[in-house]
Amino acid sequence: MERDHLDLATLGKTDHNDIHGSSVASHRDNMKYEPKDLRNSADPAFNQNPIDVTSSPEREDHSTDDEDNQGEDAQKQLVLYDPAAVGAGEIELVPDPLDSQPRRNSFPNYTSRILPAVGAFTVQCANCFKWRLIPSKEKYEKIREHILEQPFYCETAREWRAGVSCDDPPDLTQDGSRLWAIDKPNIAQPPPGWERLLRIRGEGGTRFADVYYVAPSGKRLRSMIEIQKYLQEHPEYVAEGVSMSRFSFQIPRPLQENYVRKRPYRPALAHDEDDPVKRISWIGSDGGTDLRLGMPGLSAPIYRAPLFEPVSQSLKKKRTPSKRMSNTDAACKSS
DNA sequence: GCCACCGGTGGC
DNA sequence: GCCACCGGTGGC
Numbered sequence: 001m002e003r004d005h006l007d008l009a010t011l012g013k014t015d016h017n018d019i020h021g022s023s024v025a026s027h028r029d030n031m032k033y034e035p036k037d038l039r040n041s042a043d044p045a046f047n048q049n050p051i052d053v054t055s056s057p058e059r060e061d062h063s064t065d066d067e068d069n070q071g072e073d074a075q076k077q078l079v080l081y082d083p084a085a086v087g088a089g090e091i092e093l094v095p096d097p098l099d100s101q102p103r104r105n106s107f108p109n110y111t112s113r114i115l116p117a118v119g120a121f122t123v124q125c126a127n128c129f130k131w132r133l134i135p136s137k138e139k140y141e142k143i144r145e146h147i148l149e150q151p152f153y154c155e156t157a158r159e160w161r162a163g164v165s166c167d168d169p170p171d172l173t174q175d176g177s178r179l180w181a182i183d184k185p186n187i188a189q190p191p192p193g194w195e196r197l198l199r200i201r202g203e204g205g206t207r208f209a210d211v212y213y214v215a216p217s218g219k220r221l222r223s224m225i226e227i228q229k230y231l232q233e234h235p236e237y238v239a240e241g242v243s244m245s246r247f248s249f250q251i252p253r254p255l256q257e258n259y260v261r262k263r264p265y266r267p268a269l270a271h272d273e274d275d276p277v278k279r280i281s282w283i284g285s286d287g288g289t290d291l292r293l294g295m296p297g298l299s300a301p302i303y304r305a306p307l308f309e310p311v312s313q314s315l316k317k318k319r320t321p322s323k324r325m326s327n328t329d330a331a332c333k334s335s
Numbered sequence: 336g337c338c339a340c341c342g343g344t345g346g347c
Numbered sequence: 348g349c350c351a352c353c354g355g356t357g358g359c
Binding site: 103105115199201202205206207210212220263 | 339340341
């Protein structure tokens with residue numbers, strides 16, 4: 001099955017997580033961006049609060065994981081999806097060209113591959129769990145920013161779709177025809193003039209996606225450290241009120257299992273990476289089995305996602321220039 | 336030479 | 348297992 005568009009979702013819960021949301025936000029308001037490992041504290045506000053990320057109840061249900069979904073009544077989900085793959089329905093979508101155009105992968109061994117791109121945006125009603133299309137990326141980002149404190153309901157969609165309610169059929173279902181991924185809730189909207197880009201990587205890679213921020217100058221920034229440097233070099237943005245708290249490089253999670261290649265077991269002894277045999281041995285065990293695509297109800301396992309990670313997590317000072325892996329690894333990768 | 340995309344690494 | 352950062356590199 002060839003799919004070149006991706007569905008994304010942001011999940012949220014109303015209850016206790018709110019506290020952490022605001023708490024983290026206040027920390028993130030600080031312009032000073034301190035790597036976590038340089039921070040002195042074990043601040044409880046930085047403790048992650050795991051949240052249940054579940055599949056939509058809308059799916060055709062032959063699955064066996066329903067018991068895991070219980071107690072998720074308050075959940076809300078945002079999803080991105082490709083209207084073209086399904087037949088768009090009444091909603092006129094204005095997909096962002098940057099995000100909706102499938103891209104060619106220029107990486108070696110993948111030269112003619114089409115990369116998935118975000119097609120459109122959808123949110124799950126906190127009441128009926130039906131998916132509602134969101135007509136623009138901007139609106140989606142606005143909803144996502146406060147999804148925990150302000151749950152999304154079908155009625156919310158009346159802003160752009162008159163009279164819609166929970167009685168109406170869902171705008172889409174997880175039918176396996178597209179990639180779906182769960183987005184993170186409460187990500188700040190990018191500052192005015194800035195854009196937050198989500199780039200989906202090819203299947204079988206080491207990670208699912210990358211986030212870039214595009215500054216008004218067109219400069220692409222790909223980490224909080226780069227943001228900080230950029231703001232230091234361009235104090236005019238800071239004067240406008242742009243602060244580190246407006247940025248998040250959190251990426252969604254694919255609902256498709258095995259979309260991302262699992263990282264191999266890393267032995268405690270660093271010497272093993274010098275041993276070509278050991279390096280190769282884990283590669284073949286990666287599986288690559290069981291894509292389960294197109295099987296409704298099966299492509300949406302339960303995920304537990306840390307939702308309130310401090311933005312400043314895990315920064316390193318300087319990485320020691322290490323020996324890069326040889327071609328042997330790349331050759332094994334497509335097994 | 337630039338840059339989009341990917342892999343590797345280290346931390347948690 | 349997940350996340351964040353960033354170096355490498357093929358294609359343009």
